[in-house]
Amino acid sequence: GAGVSQSPSNKVTEKGKDVELRCDPISGHTALYWYRQSLGQGLEFLIYFQGNSAPDKSGLPSDRFSAERTGGSVSTLTIQRTQQEDSAVYLCASRSGTVSYEQYFGPGTRLTVT
Amino acid sequence: EDQVTQSPEALRLQEGESSSLNCSYTVSGLRGLFWYRQDPGKGPEFLFTLYSAGEEKEKERLKATLTKKESFLHITAPKPEDSATYLCAVRPMNYGGSQGNLIFGKGTKLSVKP
Numbered sequence: 001g002a003g004v005s006q007s008p009s010n011k012v013t014e015k016g017k018d019v020e021l022r023c024d025p026i027s028g029h030t031a032l033y034w035y036r037q038s039l040g041q042g043l044e045f046l047i048y049f050q051g052n053s054a055p056d057k058s059g060l061p062s063d064r065f066s067a068e069r070t071g072g073s074v075s076t077l078t079i080q081r082t083q084q085e086d087s088a089v090y091l092c093a094s095r096s097g098t099v100s101y102e103q104y105f106g107p108g109t110r111l112t113v114t
Numbered sequence: 115e116d117q118v119t120q121s122p123e124a125l126r127l128q129e130g131e132s133s134s135l136n137c138s139y140t141v142s143g144l145r146g147l148f149w150y151r152q153d154p155g156k157g158p159e160f161l162f163t164l165y166s167a168g169e170e171k172e173k174e175r176l177k178a179t180l181t182k183k184e185s186f187l188h189i190t191a192p193k194p195e196d197s198a199t200y201l202c203a204v205r206p207m208n209y210g211g212s213q214g215n216l217i218f219g220k221g222t223k224l225s226v227k228p
Contacts, residue, residue, distance in 0.1 A: 100163070103160070107157045
């Protein structure tokens with residue numbers, strides 16, 4: 001079946017511009033996560049959505065970062081006024097939300113801020 | 115503080131040379147430990163989940179084991195196509211933040227030469 005998809009695969013933007021990154025989770029998965037992976041660093045948790053509950057935004061590094069999930073499916077991560085330190089790979093993962101904690105990842109969006 | 119440490123950071127093997135990767139963890143109770151494989155430019159690919167000390171899981175040339183303090187990923191007679199970064203993650207029992215969130219190590223980069 002179809003896995004997690006993300007778009008775009010690569011994004012180059014100028015410092016100060018806003019960007020939107022999209023994630024399509026596995027169909028039927030109720031939990032959705034965003035992570036950031038910087039060179040040489042582990043995966044850094046950003047935000048978590050579970051069903052209709054309020055999202056857990058505890059990992060967002062600043063108020064320039066926001067995310068939404070429409071209809072319990074597609075999610076968009078928005079970074080406003082991008083900075084060079086925002087350059088990283090942004091990964092989305094989904095989980096079935098039942099008993100298992102296994103998360104399934106998309107291919108990521110590589111963001112480069114020039 | 116909950117944390118995950120992987121060693122070594124990098125490992126070079128000759129084809130057929132068996133070895134092990136280590137994942138040490140400190141958590142307030144373990145709800146699950148996860149191994150992922152990540153190829154360059156791709157998202158992490160789920161390999162195994164381990165839930166309790168003494169548990170083992172196998173897949174082709176890989177075998178994951180778990181104790182109360184660490185997990186090992188044993189690679190038997192590796193092939194060049196096993197070259198990748200292997201990530202370990204844990205789900206603490208009482209995670210004050212996000213439900214179902216995982217804490218990742220920084221990974222071990224494995225290179226297998228023919």
